Amino acid sequence: MKLEILPSLLAADLGRLAEETRRAEASGADALHIDIMDPHFVPNMSFGPSIVDFCRKTCPTFYRNVHLMMSRPDLYIEKFAAAGAQTLQIHVEADCDLHVELKRIRELGVKPAIVLNPETNVEILRPYLGEIDEALVMTVHPGYGGQKFIAECLPKVTWLRERCPDLDIMIDGGGNAETIPLSAKAGANQFVAGSYLFGKTDMKSAVEDLRNGIQSALQL
Numbered sequence: 001m002k003l004e005i006l007p008s009l010l011a012a013d014l015g016r017l018a019e020e021t022r023r024a025e026a027s028g029a030d031a032l033h034i035d036i037m038d039p040h041f042v043p044n045m046s047f048g049p050s051i052v053d054f055c056r057k058t059c060p061t062f063y064r065n066v067h068l069m070m071s072r073p074d075l076y077i078e079k080f081a082a083a084g085a086q087t088l089q090i091h092v093e094a095d096c097d098l099h100v101e102l103k104r105i106r107e108l109g110v111k112p113a114i115v116l117n118p119e120t121n122v123e124i125l126r127p128y129l130g131e132i133d134e135a136l137v138m139t140v141h142p143g144y145g146g147q148k149f150i151a152e153c154l155p156k157v158t159w160l161r162e163r164c165p166d167l168d169i170m171i172d173g174g175g176n177a178e179t180i181p182l183s184a185k186a187g188a189n190q191f192v193a194g195s196y197l198f199g200k201t202d203m204k205s206a207v208e209d210l211r212n213g214i215q216s217a218l219q220l
Contacts (some may be wrong), residue, residue: 004030011194049083054086118180122156140173149174161187181217
C-alpha cells in the first residue's frame with residue numbers, strides 16, 4: 001500500500017498562496033490537503049470552492065484531497081466536485097444521510113471518504129466501510145492547526161486496518177517527525193502535516209525525512 005504525505009494548505013502563508021501551493025508540489029509530497037470549515041461544525045472558518053479551483057489552476061497535476069468540516073456537506077458536494085476536488089472527505093458526525101452522500105460523491109467521479117473526530121467511537125464507521133475509498137482519523141479536535149497530537153486516537157487506526165487491509169487510512173492533526181511514524185505503525189498509510197511542513201524553509205527535505213521516518217518505523 002502506498003505511503004502518502006499531504007501538506008495541509010491551512011498552514012500555508014495565505015498571502016503567498018500560489019507560491020506556497022507550488023512549493024508543496026515541488027516538495028515531492030503526494031497530494032495537497034485542503035481543509036474546508038464552516039463556523040457551525042467547528043469554531044473557525046477557512047476556504048470555499050474557489051480555493052480548490054485556485055489550487056487546480058495553479059498546480060493542475062497536484063492531487064487535491066478536500067476535507068469538508070461542515071454540518072451540511074450535502075449542500076456543497078457538487079460545488080466542490082466542480083471546483084476540482086479529487087477526494088471528498090465528509091464527517092460521520094455530519095447532519096446528512098452518509099450512505100446517500102458517499103454514493104453521490106462517487107457518482108460525481110470523486111473518491112468518497114469518511115472522517116472520524118477524536119471523541120467519536122470508531123465502531124460507528126462499520127456500516128460505511130464498504131462505501132469508501134479512504135478513512136480519516138482526526139488526531140486533534142478539528143478547527144485549528146498547530147494542535148497537540150492525541151495519541152489515544154491511534155487504536156482507531158488499528159481497528160480500521162484490521163478490518164480493511166486495503167483501505168487508505170489517513171491521520172490528520174499534530175503530524176510531525178515523531179507522531180507520523182507512530183501513526184504508520186498503528187496502520188495509517190496517509191499522513192497530513194500542516195505547520196510542520198509549511199514551517200520548514202526546505203519542505204522537500206522535510207518530506208524526505210518523514211518518508212525515511214515512516215520506513216524506519218515500519219521495519220522495527
